[in-house]
Amino acid sequence: MRDVIVSGVGMTAFGKFLDRNLKSLSEEAVALALKDAGITADQVEQVVFGNAAAGVVTGQEMIRAQSSLRNTGLDGAPMFNIENACASSSSGFHLGWLMVASGQADCVLVMGSEKLTHEDKAVSFGAFQRAVDLEEPLPEGYKSGSGSLFMDLYAAKARKWMEATGGGAEDFARVVVKSRHAGSLNPIAQFRKETSIEEVMESRMISDPLTLFMCSSIGDGAAAIVLTSEAFANKLSTPKIRVRASSVVSAKAHGERDLVAVSASRKAYEMAGLGPQDLDVVELHDASAPAELIHYENLGLCEPGGAIDLIRSGDTAIGGRIPVNPSGGLLSRGHPIGATGAGQIIELVHHLRGTAGKRQKEGAKVALAENNGGQLAGDSAIAVVTILSV
Numbered sequence: 001m002r003d004v005i006v007s008g009v010g011m012t013a014f015g016k017f018l019d020r021n022l023k024s025l026s027e028e029a030v031a032l033a034l035k036d037a038g039i040t041a042d043q044v045e046q047v048v049f050g051n052a053a054a055g056v057v058t059g060q061e062m063i064r065a066q067s068s069l070r071n072t073g074l075d076g077a078p079m080f081n082i083e084n085a086c087a088s089s090s091s092g093f094h095l096g097w098l099m100v101a102s103g104q105a106d107c108v109l110v111m112g113s114e115k116l117t118h119e120d121k122a123v124s125f126g127a128f129q130r131a132v133d134l135e136e137p138l139p140e141g142y143k144s145g146s147g148s149l150f151m152d153l154y155a156a157k158a159r160k161w162m163e164a165t166g167g168g169a170e171d172f173a174r175v176v177v178k179s180r181h182a183g184s185l186n187p188i189a190q191f192r193k194e195t196s197i198e199e200v201m202e203s204r205m206i207s208d209p210l211t212l213f214m215c216s217s218i219g220d221g222a223a224a225i226v227l228t229s230e231a232f233a234n235k236l237s238t239p240k241i242r243v244r245a246s247s248v249v250s251a252k253a254h255g256e257r258d259l260v261a262v263s264a265s266r267k268a269y270e271m272a273g274l275g276p277q278d279l280d281v282v283e284l285h286d287a288s289a290p291a292e293l294i295h296y297e298n299l300g301l302c303e304p305g306g307a308i309d310l311i312r313s314g315d316t317a318i319g320g321r322i323p324v325n326p327s328g329g330l331l332s333r334g335h336p337i338g339a340t341g342a343g344q345i346i347e348l349v350h351h352l353r354g355t356a357g358k359r360q361k362e363g364a365k366v367a368l369a370e371n372n373g374g375q376l377a378g379d380s381a382i383a384v385v386t387i388l389s390v
Contacts, residue, residue: 001101005233006241008037008226009346013188014334016117025222026068026113033224041073045105050089050112051338053127085373090341090384094246106232111224114336132375146207154288155207169209172289173200183332185358190334214289219334223342245271245387251376260383261298268385276300280364283344286329326359341371
């Protein structure tokens with residue numbers, strides 16, 4: 001297997017853009033990534049396109065890549081459409097990495113693009129409703145009522161976590177305060193206004209104990225990444241950011257089960273020959289505030305039961321020992337689901353390049369992204385973990 005290099009990145013702002021479509025978002029992200037890499041569209045040999053919900057939200061099915069990218073100069077290149085819930089573009093990144101690592105291509109463009117906003121909010125929420133096994137009973141402790149299936153699922157997990165750890169809703173609020181501060185420093189984040197623990201706690205209750213600010217919002221956006229072989233990268237002027245590991249794990253519906261994020265991260269650490277102690281900066285899947293704390297333990301950033309102390313210590317804030325979600329994460333950067341995984345990776349590339357501005361983790365050399373999606377058998381249906389290094 002050959003070394004794979006991230007040679008170019010480009011991302012739109014994330015937000016609610018009722019006047020934009022998948023073509024508009026995708027074209028912007030592709031143009032930015034190609035310019036960043038210093039290449040032209042005709043040098044791209046393969047395209048992997050991640051999108052989760054266009055079929056439900058816009059009605060576009062089957063040829064989402066071909067239709068979205070027809071005006072980018074990439075038309076004619078082999079295109080692969082990837083749908084894997086919120087992990088669509090990180091799954092696409094894994095496939096793009098395999099294409100280059102195996103020698104099948106020297107230059108691959110991976111991207112995620114999502115249009116979730118709709119004049120009828122029920123359409124947007126309906127897209128999420130389908131990211132579970134529709135024939136599977138909902139888990140024990142689940143209480144409906146928020147109008148968002150996944151926030152009700154996250155709330156059930158949050159209540160279970162609180163009972164097991166002694167943590168409180170104020171700890172979830174601390175995650176949001178940290179997230180909003182990071183978002184305020186990110187010019188393409190969906191939410192850029194700082195907040196306080198009191199404001200988070202007083203925001204509207206969505207699904208007990210989750211208040212509005214503790215829940216990621218619906219949004220639109222696109223993110224594109226150019227992956228190359230080292231020989232191809234040697235011809236370019238962009239810094240070489242190496243893909244050290246890419247691990248994908250799906251939930252087990254039967255037999256002995258483990259959290260997919262735990263399994264995926266351990267496989268990635270083994271592949272990279274690294275451990276959580278080697279990480280300088282992390283982007284993880286905080287679709288709700290409790291998810292960040294749960295993933296601290298899943299990824300080995302702290303010992304079991306140590307998430308409360310970790311969030312309270314300030315170590316995971318910008319300027320801390322190991323910043324987590326310095327982009328603002330899903331809570332503040334935004335969560336246009338098909339673009340989320342690629343967006344995480346792009347944030348990490350900026351830290352490894354030293355171009356993250358006021359969010360920069362100084363001296364960052366190793367970074368990890370964890371992206372999961374869907375729900376199956378009481379766990380996320382899939383998790384993807386990516387490790388990058390200088």
